[in-house]
Structures are given as C-alpha cells and as structure tokens.
C-alpha cells in the first residue's frame with residue numbers, strides 16, 4: 001500500500017510540475033470576470049450602492065476597535081530644561097497650551113506637562129484589566145508623575161498605572177523630550193484599558209470580512225445572494241449598541257456579527273477577490289511576470305495569447321500572493337492576458353514584451369506617492385494617456401512599510417489601471433522600511449514585488465537602448481548607504497564595467513535619497529553626503545545621463561558640471577505631503593517647484609526628451625539630451 005501511495009504522490013508531483021509549464025488552453029466557462037477598473041478619483045473616491053453600504057457598516061464597527069483608548073489632553077509646553085517645572089502646581093511662566101501631535105523646531109530639549117485627572121471609565125466603559133498610559137513621539141522621553149521621574153522611553157512606550165492612580169485623583173504628568181535631530185515631537189498620550197483593548201482582535205476580524213464584502217460587491221458583476229442582507233444585519237447589531245456601556249453586551253454583538261458574516265468564507269473560496277493587481281513586473285524581451293493578491297488563498301493561472309487567450313501558465317498551490325512568470329514569449333509583441341484565481345478573473349488586459357534595442361520608447365518616473373492615493377490616482381490619470389512603455393517608482397510607495405493595508409490602498413489600487421497593462425520597476429525607499437530596520441527584509445515588499453534581483457533589492461536592467469540601475473540605500477544594517485565595503489557598492493563597480501552597461505546608449509540611476517537637495521520641510525536637509533562622496537564621482541566618470549531620486553517631496557532639477565554633465569532629478573511629488581522650504585542653494589541644483597507631478601522620458605535613437613508634468617497636466621520643466 002505504501003508503495004502505491006508513493007507512486008500516486010510522484011504522479012501528483014509530476015502533474016504539478018507539468019501545470020507549471022505553459023499549456024494550450026482557453027479559460028474555463030465557469031469563470032466570472034470582474035467588473036472593469038474605473039477611476040474612483042473622478043468620483044471623489046466615493047463608492048456606490050452595496051459597496052457604499054458595506055463601507056458605512058465598516059465605519060460603525062471600526063469605532064469599537066478604539067473604545068479601550070482615550071487621548072490625554074490639556075498639554076502645555078516650553079523650551080525649558082529644568083525638571084523642577086514638571087512639579088505639581090500652576091504651570092510656570094513660559095508654558096503655552098499645545099495640542100497633540102505637537103512638534104517643534106530645533107530645541108534639543110522640551111518639557112511638556114498636563115494636570116491629569118484619572119477617570120473611572122474610558123469612553124463610558126468601566127476601566128478593566130491593566131490600565132496604562134501609552135506615549136508616542138520622538139527621541140528620549142523621560143516621564144514624570146508629580147515631579148518624580150518614573151520611566152524613560154525611546155520614541156514611545158507604555159507606563160503601567162494599574163492601581164497607582166485612583167479614579168478622581170489629579171496628578172501632574174510631565175514629559176521631558178530630548179531630540180537632537182531638530183525634529184522633536186510628542187505625537188500622542190493615550191489612556192488604555194487592556195480588557196477593552198482586547199475587543200480590537202474580534203473587531204479587526206470583522207472589519208476584514210466587511211472589506212471583503214465591499215470588494216465582492218465592487219468586483220462581481222452579479223450580487224452574491226444573501227451577502228447584502230448579512231452586511232445590513234451586521235450594521236443593525238452595531239446600531240443596537242448605541243448607548244450600551246456593558247462590555248459583555250458588546251462582545252456578544254461582535255460574536256453575532258461574526259456568525260452573520262460567516263458565509264463570506266464560502267463565497268471567497270470561489271471568488272477570492274483581487275485585493276491588489278493584476279500588475280506587470282520584470283518585463284524582458286521573452287518574459288514577463290504577472291502578480292496579484294487575493295484576499296483568500298487560491299490557485300493562480302494566467303491565460304494569454306497574441307490573438308485569442310489560447311495558452312495558460314498556472315500553479316495549483318493555493319496562495320494569496322500570486323506571481324506567475326510567463327516565458328518563451330516573442331520580443332516587442334503585444335499579448336492579451338487574463339489573471340484567474342479559482343472562479344474569478346481580473347479584467348482582461350494586455351502586456352507588451354520588452355522592445356528591440358533601437359525601438360523608440362518612453363517611461364514614467366515618480367516617487368513618494370506615499371499616504372495620499374486621493375492625490376496619486378488623479379496623477380496616474382494624467383500618465384495613462386501618455387502610454388508609457390515602462391513605469392518606475394523611486395521609492396516611498398507607502399507611508400509605512402509594516403502597514404499591510406497601505407500597500408494595496410496607497411500603491412497598487414491607485415496604479416491599477418496603468419500597471420495592469422504597463423510593466424513597472426521599483427527602487428525601494430526608506431518608508432518601505434517603516435517598521436523594519438535597515439539591512440532587514442521588508443516582508444510586504446517581498447510579497448508584492450517580483451524583482452529581477454535575487455539578492456537585496458538592488459538590480460540593473462536593460463530596456464531598449466538604455467540601462468536602468470536601481471539602488472537600495474537601506475540595504476545594509478545601520479543604513480550607511482552605497483559606500484565602499486558594502487556588497488552593493490562592489491556590485492555597482494562591476495555593473496559600471498559590464499558589457500550591458502557599455503552596450504547601452506543612455507544610462508539612468510534610480511536612488512530614493514538624492515545626492516543634492518535644496519528643499520525640505522520642518523528641518524534642514526540638503527541630500528546625502530555619502531552619495532556625494534562615493535557615488536557622484538562614479539556618476540561623472542561613467543557618464544550617467546540622469547540620476548532620479550525622490551525623498552524630498554518636490555520637483556528639483558540640476559545639471560553638474562554644466563553644460564554636458566549628468567542631470568539630477570528629484571521627482572518626489574506623486575502624492576506625499578509637499579515640502580515647502582528652501583534650506584540650501586547647491587550650485588549643482590538649478591530649479592525647484594513645490595508641486596505634485598511625475599517625470600516622463602521619451603527616447604528615440606540618440607535623442608532623449610524629458611518632461612516634468614504637474615497634476616493639472618502642465619509641463620513644468622523640459623530638456624533634451626542628444627548623443628553625438
């Protein structure tokens with residue numbers, strides 16, 4: 001029996017291996033094709049009908065995730081250093097009322113104080129379990145209670161006050177913040193009750209389900225039976241909690257909602273919902289990778305073909321992050337494709353394999369779309385009609401890399417109508433490392449991206465007559481950047497001497513943090529000294545044409561030496577909050593503009609045309625490079 005089983009397992013393994021190769025096949029009849037992508041920017045990001053109902057219920061449930069937390073207010077702040085000012089009594093002269101978050105300029109030390117009255121409830125619910133004060137901000141925070149130092153925190157943390165301050169008792173709460181970088185900040189101070197905070201887990205579970213329901217409404221052409229009723233009933237359960245301050249009743253309501261929403265799991269087994277993508281990555285002359293994310297684990301298949309969808313590349317393994325590499329394609333050729341998971345397909349789209357060496361082409365470059373899809377998507381609407389062959393992001397794709405939801409919301413969703421038919425490449429930024437230290441992997445980046453690199457997040461690719469070099473300035477522990485002694489620097493030296501580099505007519509570098517920057521907001525910044533010292537000499541020696549960066553949230557253009565030297569373009573205006581202050585006037589940088597924008601480069605033989613385009617479609621800068 002055991003031998004037979006092993007034979008069966010071997011046969012199954014063979015079948016799977018066979019499935020992983022391209023086969024001739026058309027999409028099965030039972031596949032449901034999701035509704036086409038539409039620009040929600042044009043409708044003010046509102047959703048209609050049942051999706052809107054789901055969003056409303058989502059908001060109601062969401063508020064119960066925070067019932068265990070209440071902000072501590074009444075803060076006063078001064079640029080004083082003597083901690084005697086944190087003793088009980090009237091606030092001394094020099095202390096001004098401030099709201100949190102409170103940031104200040106260059107003072108390395110700042111004192112903040114408030115008279116805190118211990119309540120017996122949080123948001124109307126009786127305090128239960130451990131009670132603490134959660135501090136969040138920058139630098140070293142020494143926490144004082146009635147003038148006595150009780151804890152030292154770095155960047156934030158919790159102070160356990162269970163049983164130490166009685167309800168009704170007033171204490172003077174003091175914080176001394178030491179921050180040498182000129183960016184001091186007290187973000188928030190929050191009273192937290194552990195038992196109430198424990199509601200966050202079931203609330204999050206329900207929110208995930210309601211979000212899935214919203215996407216089912218948005219994506220499926222036919223309304224799934226019973227789903228709307230379940231969502232409306234969930235909303236009624238939450239409405240019935242109005243005025244209720246009994247935690248047991250809230251728990252019971254959340255349990256009832258979980259039961260109501262249970263059928264969503266059966267639905268997503270068939271229709272797993274496209275949470276991100278499909279997106280095109282790692283394009284080559286004979287290959288491309290189609291990536292997408294489903295909200296439930298499902299197999300992956302991409303049906304494709306030049307005329308009809310007559311071939312398939314598939315993988316039966318149930319996953320949520322799908323990466324299907326299609327190989328054996330013809331150069332500079334357009335294919336139709338359909339990405340399928342279980343019984344659900346994304347809208348049919350097209351891709352084009354990489355062009356022959358001398359075919360004219362164009363590419364978009366943008367950076368710092370982070371945090372503001374409502375600004376980024378309208379900008380993407382400006383990119384689409386220009387029909388680029390490639391899209392390149394120079395980092396800060398998301399506000400915080402450890403925030404899972406940000407990757408779909410801030411990057412893949414606003415870009416979906418562009419990168420579902422135009423391949424993209426990324427040079428990673430520091431915000432993708434938000435929550436992770438330099439030198440560590442960025443798990444969501446690994447899940448969503450299909451880079452040509454098999455090490456680190458730095459790599460080089462050829463497209464047409466051009467060479468594109470992508471850096472990762474967070475690659476090494478301690479964030480030294482691209483400096484001698486690191487593997488990335490040694491790789492760069494090899495790259496610059498490689499046949500691929502030498503064979504290209506145009507050479508571009510993409511590094512998130514710029515060598516030169518004139519502008520910033522809220523403190524001094526003038527670019528990266530390590531790039532100026534270590535990479536700029538190579539940029540000049542090896543004739544790089546344009547170095548693209550972001551990090552500074554504006555548009556800046558420089559050329560150095562002039563004329564004929566490399567261009568330094570900062571194109572950090574895809575959505576993040578704009579910088580507003582000129583701190584430096586590098587002779588290397590000749591222009592700046594505080595506008596949301598992207599860059600568009602067109603190459604035709606020996607001629608390169610550059611345009612920076614703002615959110616209204618105006619060309620705000622332009623230049624040409626012509627090779628002799």
Ligand SMILES: [Fe+2]
Pocket residue numbers: 368370396431550551552553572576
């Ligand atoms: Fe940024």
Ligand SMILES: [Fe+2]
Pocket residue numbers: 396429430431512550551552
């Ligand atoms: Fe940045």
